[in-house]
Amino acid sequence: MLEASVRKNTDADFFIFIADEWKGHESLKLSLPANVITAKDVLNISSLEWDKMSFKYNLVEFCTSIKAACFQYLFTKGFDKLIFFDPDVYVFNPLDSVFNLLNDVSFVVTPHILNTQTPFKGDYPDYLFLLNGTFNLGFLGVKKSAVSVEFLKWWHHRLVEHCFFDNDSGTATDQKWINLLPSLLPANEYVITRDPGMNVAPWNFHERHIIDENGVLFVKNRDDDSSEKTPLLFAHFSSYNYSLFCDGQTIHKTTKIIEYPDLQPIFDAYAVALSQSQFKTFSTLTYSYGSFDNGIGILSLHRRMYRRLLEEKVEYKQLFSTGVSSYFDLLKTKGLLDYSPVSPDKLTNKSVKDFGKKFRYLNQIFILLKNLMGIRRYSIMIRFFRRYFAEENQAFLVNKEAITKLKS
Secondary structure, three states, rough: OOHHHHHHOOOOOOEEEEOOOOOOOOOHHHHHOOOOEEHHOOOOOOOHHHHOOOOHOOOOHHHOOOOOHHHHHHHOOOOOEEEEEEOOOOOOOOOOHHHOOOOOOEEEEEEEOOOOOOOOOOOOHHHHHHHHEEEEEEEEEEEEOHHHHHHHHHHHHHHHOOOEEEEEOEEOEEEEHHHHHHOOOHHEEEEEEOOOOOEOOOOOOEEEEEEEEEEEEEEEOOOOOOOOEEEEEEEEHHHOOOOHHHHHHHHHHHOOOHHHHHHHHHHHHHHHHHHHHHHHHHOOOOOOOHHOOOOEEEOOOHHHHHHHHHHOOOOOOOOOOOOOOOOHHHHOOOOOOOOOOOHHHHHHOOOOOOOOHHHHOOOOOHHHHHHHHHHHHHHHHHHHHHOOHHHHHHHHHHHHHHHOOOOO
């Protein structure tokens, strides 16, 4: 659907990079058009590094960790101006203005929000931008230049090592690194665009009003009736249930769409595009890096413990292998594998039966602990537990020496 919307509004070349592999679906790979690129086949990332990244990162982290390398690859193919879009973006109008900005600068970025509000009116709390980053990396415009080549080299190195979503470390996949753009580059090398028609998304619906004029969509400031309208260039449908979207239901984890009826035209357009695409075919494919070679699922705990072992220079080859002396073999020996059909990583307070009741029992246990220990020791304990229960800090379960190297 993204490709169709781009081709409708520009004659630029379009490429799709697949971060996954095609295990069991080799015939499907052969049937894909030439502009669909299997990233592992072309990016300048060694097989050893690829295995480390695909194992230590979860799905979102891994897909974003190769972004800089994709830009680098396309630069080697003769392209001078590149626009990246997340796959859940839909283009509504020509992108000429974006390419024109890249005539004069090396980078174009879009902030999550453009306006101050007191009190804040958005459904997505604005303090979360301090965690997730100033700019949304569902879009990024880059021009080939000495500055961008050097910056991509720096960014790629960080993404190989530090593309985790980790509040304690201050990282948010690939995204938060771009916060440093204004401090690392001269002011004439980047544009922080304030065009409200770019990257309209759930985190800024509260400030952007959609106007439909005979099928042509525009955006203006919700809080200022006198503001000028601007063409809606692209919208970012982040964090929806896309299977339900195909059926005309817009189910989002934070935004109450019913409060913004003017958004209906963009949802209608995206629902049609999804239903006409091959989304349901490809969305049913299994993530290659989501399990070991024998099909047993890889937990977030497995990945994070491996991250800590890497930091301590403890490495395993053929990470997805289940052979003797493999990481899998070690997990099995230590009783750290989960054989249930539904991964515990998918469970939330909304999906666990009687969660509220169970949580109240847990509260009672901690009330008892507080009474037994006293408030001073209880306070010390819970502050320690906040660090201790990080998944990385459970690496002592597979390597007893790791407990002596506990990190916050």
